[in-house]
Amino acid sequence: MEMKKLVSLCKRRGYIYPSSDIYGGINGCWDYGPLGVELKRNVKQLWWKEMVHSRRNVVGMDASILMHPDVWKASGHVDSFFDPMVDCKSCKKRFRADEVEDKKCPACGGELTEPRSFELMFKTFLGAVEGTASTIYLRPETAQGIFVQFGNVLNDSRQKIPFGIAQIGKAFRNEINPRNYTFRSREFEQMELEFFIAPSGNKEWFDYWVNQRMKWYKDIGVKEENLRVREHRPEELAHYAKKCVDVEYNFSFGWQELEGIADRQDFDLSQHTKFSGKNLTCYDEESGQSFTPHVIEASAGVDRILLTLLVDAYEEEPERTVLRFSPKIAPVSVGVFPLLRKPPLAEKATQIEATLRECFRTFYDETGAIGRRYRRQDEIGTPCCVTVDFQTLEDDTVTLRDRDSMEQIRVGAKDIASEVWKFLYSGQRFRR
Ligand code: GAP
Secondary structure, eight states: OOHHHHHHHHHHTTSEEETTGGGTOOTTOEEEOHHHHHHHHHHHHHHHIIIIITOTTEEEOOOOSBOOHHHHHHTTHHHHOEEEEEEBTTTOOEEEGGGOSTTBOTTTOOBBOOOEEEEOSOEEEOSSOOSGGGEEEBOSOSHHHHHHTHHHHHHHSOOOSSEEEEEEEEEEOOOSSOBTTTTBOSEEEEEEEEEEEOTTOHHHHHHHHHHHHHHHHHHTTOOGGGEEEEEOOGGGOOTTOSEEEEEEEEETTEEEEEEEEEEEETHHHHHHHHHHOOOOOEEETTTTEEEOOEEEEEEEEHHHHHHHHHHHHEEEETTEEEEOOOTTTOSOSEEEEESSSOHHHHHHHHHHHHHHHTTSOEEEOOSSOHHHHHHHHHHHTOOEEEEEOHHHHHHSEEEEEETTTOOEEEEEGGGHHHHHHHHHHSSOTTOO
């Protein structure tokens, strides 16, 4: 699949726009349109349901984006969140040093400078005075908001080790080379779980979370053959990690990371204890000793998952383009049309759409040839469509059309909500 075709569909149909589009865009920033925002909400909701609501031992939180500057000293970001970069002496383009081969500019073949460090955190100023004393950062990961509130959550939530804290929120990185559409952005969203454990349980919990996370990707409809787990080589490990695996997807630009699952040991809580002077330990009743919990982290990028879902669902057929989204994530669940815009048909279709809207995301469309209306829904990934036609006026049945097979069956209009529900969620697609 050529990425430029997907980019065009996403813009044309209201999934993704370049940020500040009328001013020519801004590199590494993207806006989600009416359908994109629904897809994103579905992904975040499914993650939250899976990681928080379906578990007794995980609670959520929502930290501020701006934090005390010492947080980033303690976390190691001030000292080590840099990318080495090189500049081309001829065309002046800039690249990550680890992404160039033969010390030649990938764009023009020109000579490159020696690598220099490039800070990835965005700086800003707190209050009216600009200067070193008021410098703070836009958070480069949401995880630190969880670590610095660990003590409060432990005291207030009646949780005991092992337990987790989950968060979804924006993160910012001044990436040298934002690229591959939304894959590497400068502003993006993360869904992170920090799971706190006793120091002896690392391997067991690490394996548990890798399995859980892989299962989730398959559950939301990503094709299994396009997913894999890859373990980091020792030289790849982040400064805080003893072990890390990436969940990767097979994009047209190669296998790429969607999520990192890391054994962060007690690095973060120990560092925050050291820098803040506050006690972030737990008491073990059996041994009568206090200990600093270890952490298994599952950190996923919302925008990368969205791109994955779009790429994975995209198919071109001779007479149509179709996004084969799972009904669980499709931004619109059901399209409703009158065959013609005539009053008795349009009135009935309007009533049916109002009934369906109480339970599903619907889209009502009464203009244009019916075939074109179906094609439009196929292209945005709507799993089924209901059409009111002349037979409806005689026997109160409507057609229910399946996006994937394009088959149509007749179902009773009075039971339309349960018919659509069965179609979407019971796995009984068009069993007659
Ligand atoms: N707290 C750990 C952490 O932040 P990371 O591997 O740097 O680890 C986690 O980031 C996830 O965040 C990645 O797997 C990816 O999905 C997403 N992510 C990171 N940088 C990104 C970027 N520039 N654009 C979009 N998503 C990004």
